[in-house]
Amino acid sequence: MATVTEAEAPPLAPRPAPKPPKKRGRLVPYWLLLPGLLWLVVFFALPMIYQASTSVQTGSLEEGYKVTWHFATYWDSLAEYWPQFLRSVSYAAAATVLCLLLGYPLAYLIAFRAGRWRNLIMILVIAPFFTSFLIRTLAWKTILADSGPVVHTLNTLGVLDVTDWLGWTAGDRVLATPLAVVCGLTYNFLPFMILPLYTSLERIDGRLHEAAGDLYARPWTTFRKVTFPLSMPGVVSGTLLTFIPAAGDYVNAELLGSTDTRMIGNVIQTQFLRILDYPTAAALSFILMAAILLMVTVYIRRSGTEDLV
Amino acid sequence: MEQYEPERLSPVQLAAMRRSLRSGRASLTRRSLLRASAGGALAVGGLGALTGCGIPAAGRTQGGTSAQDHSATEKTLNFSNWTEYIDLDDSGKHHPTLETFHKRTGISVKYTEDINDNNEFFAKIKPQLAAGQDTGRDLIVLTDWLAARVIRLGWVQKLDPSNLPHAYTNLSPQFRNPDWDPGRAYSYPWQGIPTIVAYNKKALDGIEVKSVSDLLDNPKLKGRVSFLSEMRDTMGMTLLDMGKDPAKFTDDDFDAAIARLQKAVDKGQIRRFTGNDYTSDLTKGDIAACVAWAGDIVQLKNDSPDVDFVIPDSGYMTSTDNLLVPNKARHKTNAERLIDFYYEPQQAAELAAYINYATPVEGVKPYLAKIDQDAANNPLIVPDKAMQARSHSFRALSQKEETAYEEKFAKLTGA
Numbered sequence: 086m087a088t089v090t091e092a093e094a095p096p097l098a099p100r101p102a103p104k105p106p107k108k109r110g111r112l113v114p115y116w117l118l119l120p121g122l123l124w125l126v127v128f129f130a131l132p133m134i135y136q137a138s139t140s141v142q143t144g145s146l147e148e149g150y151k152v153t154w155h156f157a158t159y160w161d162s163l164a165e166y167w168p169q170f171l172r173s174v175s176y177a178a179a180a181t182v183l184c185l186l187l188g189y190p191l192a193y194l195i196a197f198r199a200g201r202w203r204n205l206i207m208i209l210v211i212a213p214f215f216t217s218f219l220i221r222t223l224a225w226k227t228i229l230a231d232s233g234p235v236v237h238t239l240n241t242l243g244v245l246d247v248t249d250w251l252g253w254t255a256g257d258r259v260l261a262t263p264l265a266v267v268c269g270l271t272y273n274f275l276p277f278m279i280l281p282l283y284t285s286l287e288r289i290d291g292r293l294h295e296a297a298g299d300l301y302a303r304p305w306t307t308f309r310k311v312t313f314p315l316s317m318p319g320v321v322s323g324t325l326l327t328f329i330p331a332a333g334d335y336v337n338a339e340l341l342g343s344t345d346t347r348m349i350g351n352v353i354q355t356q357f358l359r360i361l362d363y364p365t366a367a368a369l370s371f372i373l374m375a376a377i378l379l380m381v382t383v384y385i386r387r388s389g390t391e392d393l394v
Numbered sequence: 395m396e397q398y399e400p401e402r403l404s405p406v407q408l409a410a411m412r413r414s415l416r417s418g419r420a421s422l423t424r425r426s427l428l429r430a431s432a433g434g435a436l437a438v439g440g441l442g443a444l445t446g447c448g449i450p451a452a453g454r455t456q457g458g459t460s461a462q463d464h465s466a467t468e469k470t471l472n473f474s475n476w477t478e479y480i481d482l483d484d485s486g487k488h489h490p491t492l493e494t495f496h497k498r499t500g501i502s503v504k505y506t507e508d509i510n511d512n513n514e515f516f517a518k519i520k521p522q523l524a525a526g527q528d529t530g531r532d533l534i535v536l537t538d539w540l541a542a543r544v545i546r547l548g549w550v551q552k553l554d555p556s557n558l559p560h561a562y563t564n565l566s567p568q569f570r571n572p573d574w575d576p577g578r579a580y581s582y583p584w585q586g587i588p589t590i591v592a593y594n595k596k597a598l599d600g601i602e603v604k605s606v607s608d609l610l611d612n613p614k615l616k617g618r619v620s621f622l623s624e625m626r627d628t629m630g631m632t633l634l635d636m637g638k639d640p641a642k643f644t645d646d647d648f649d650a651a652i653a654r655l656q657k658a659v660d661k662g663q664i665r666r667f668t669g670n671d672y673t674s675d676l677t678k679g680d681i682a683a684c685v686a687w688a689g690d691i692v693q694l695k696n697d698s699p700d701v702d703f704v705i706p707d708s709g710y711m712t713s714t715d716n717l718l719v720p721n722k723a724r725h726k727t728n729a730e731r732l733i734d735f736y737y738e739p740q741q742a743a744e745l746a747a748y749i750n751y752a753t754p755v756e757g758v759k760p761y762l763a764k765i766d767q768d769a770a771n772n773p774l775i776v777p778d779k780a781m782q783a784r785s786h787s788f789r790a791l792s793q794k795e796e797t798a799y800e801e802k803f804a805k806l807t808g809a
Contacts, residue, residue, distance in 0.1 A: 147547065147793050169809055223671075231618075231680045256617055260680060261665045343666050344659050347808035355809050358513035360800045 180270035192282035285319025465727035542574030586752030597679035
């Protein structure tokens with residue numbers, strides 16, 4: 086109510102400017118923002134502050150933890166666990182590229198060629214979400230079982246000899262190797278790639294393709310000059326939605342990987358739950374966050390698109 | 395505006411001011427000073443907030459450990475246990491032993507299966523227990539090392555022996571005096587968990603596996619061997635294999651065992667360090683042999699004839715899952731009555747027949763034989779004297795040791 090009185094109070098100095106709109110109306114957007122802001126404060130800002138504080142504390146479970154501004158935790162943990170950081174980034178990047186290669190044609194098909202099958206294919210893309218993430222990942226243990234048909238076929242074709250030479254697999258198995266982890270990541274995050282790609286492809290006006298054809302562009306040129314540039318927002322948001330969670334994922338590495346495929350998410354989990362070294366776990370989380378933020382910023386700048394989807 | 399009062403300005407403001415004097419580009423404008431002040435205020439506020447949230451020492455709970463015991467008036471009991479760790483009738487809805495308990499005592503048990511992992515459960519109950527609050531649970535089940543930790547931290551209540559006559563009489567001698575709870579002042583075992591070596595006959599295809607050394611050294615098993623991600627079980631079995639006693643090893647012994655495992659990891663011998671998920675790998679044959687928990691293997695053997703186990707000559711590890719009453723629990727006496735109830739051989743037999751772990755209760759065999767003859771003769775469920783003699787347990791660790799060992803073990807397992 087204070088706002089109303091304030092609005093009706095006589096101005097201090099007479100001004101020629103037109104009367105501003107009623108304050109009450111101007112405040113509405115802020116009221117609408119309130120739930121979201123509260124949510125952000127409670128579930129994002131406060132935990133962040135808490136974790137930031139944890140990362141510069143020292144102590145132990147029995148003596149308690151005190152803020153001692155021990156920033157060395159950051160350098161120490163980075164020096165100790167950079168291989169896992171590097172691994173997380175490269176696995177996530179590999180999974181993102183694979184997702185794009187698999188997802189783009191599929192999204193293209195759904196958007197332009199699927200016709201009456203469109204809804205069915207969309208449901209098939211989303212259907213895996215109906216079961217738990219864990220169950221879906223565990224299913225890959227059966228698919229990639231050592232004596233299963235997939236691994237048998239790959240062995241017969243000699244594919245595993247090549248991947249073994251590359252260091253992606255070990256011996257004649259796929260499970261408990263980097264390849265299995267990347268496969269799991271790709272599979273689990275594929276829908277995050279397809280959905281934004283589909284929305285941005287679907288928005289493209291079909292007449293643009295016709296126009297390109299009228300101007301004697303071959304299908305490939307049309308794709309290169311018209312379709313792909315117009316789908317860039319989808320590509321960018323798809324890659325982000327895939328890369329960011331994949332870089333922090335630990336379930337795939339835990340279930341499908343081995344000792345030499347542990348990602349930074351596994352390290353954080355171990356530090357937090359098993360070793361109870363909360364400062365290191367918090368510092369690692371912040372380094373991960375900063376690294377992802379940096380990479381994402383550079384990527385968005387480079388790709389020259391500001392609006393995502 | 396305050397023109398020249400440097401002592402009243404924050405470092406950030408001062409820096410802005412100095413910059414302004416030096417170069418034209420960043421000359422002091424109202425805006426930059428304001429921005430600096432805002433930044434300074436934010437930084438100061440932020441620092442304050444950060445300093446504010448240390449974690450208090452997790453020592454003895456302030457204000458006493460026990461809440462008022464409401465057992466006499468409230469005939470209920472909140473019992474948190476691991477999943478699939480109690481008898482279940484054919485309909486899958488009722489726990490017969492708990493119903494017997496209810497009939498006899500009038501206490502209705504609210505049974506919750508909300509423990510899946512010691513570390514996760516510890517993280518879950520830590521905030522309340524550290525703050526000296528009721529967790530809403532009267533009885534929890536924790537594995538030895540975590541039970542030792544919560545006792546060390548003073549987060550659980552001393553049990554009243556007068557409520558535990560059966561438990562006192564029938565507790566198997568091998569579990570009577572763990573070094574972390576001598577005389578069982580705070581805890582009683584729910585079940586024993588033998589750690590043994592298991593294998594898949596078909597996958598082994600004639601290769602002989604009799605010891606942990608076979609798992610670590612036989613080149614034919616390369617990449618088809620798994621160990622447990624539970625530090626004490628894997629390290630205990632390895633220490634035993636190296637002729638050391640897990641009940642009194644030194645730092646050097648531990649390091650030597652880590653080095654031995656590390657060698658096997660480096661040459662690709664060990665496929666993974668696993669939780670319970672080794673069971674599916676073992677039945678499929680992806681893992682030919684592994685360090686395993688007996689309870690799992692007894693169950694697997696029922697379903698797949700290829701799975702079998704061996705107890706190494708060097709012995710095997712037994713840990714226990716222990717019943718504990720957390721601080722501020724509202725129904726301590728009820729909890730003690732339930733503990734005592736499960737130490738009656740008849741009830742222990744019902745439980746053992748269903749869940750296939752090692753029973754910590756003496757005199758179960760004749761009762762179990764009436765329900766399930768095979769189970770009664772299975773030394774993994776009812777350990778005989780010879781079995782008990784080969785069983786070992788991991789010594790209690792100080793907090794320093796625990797951290798150091800877990801760190802070394804985490805390195806071994808990849809992170």
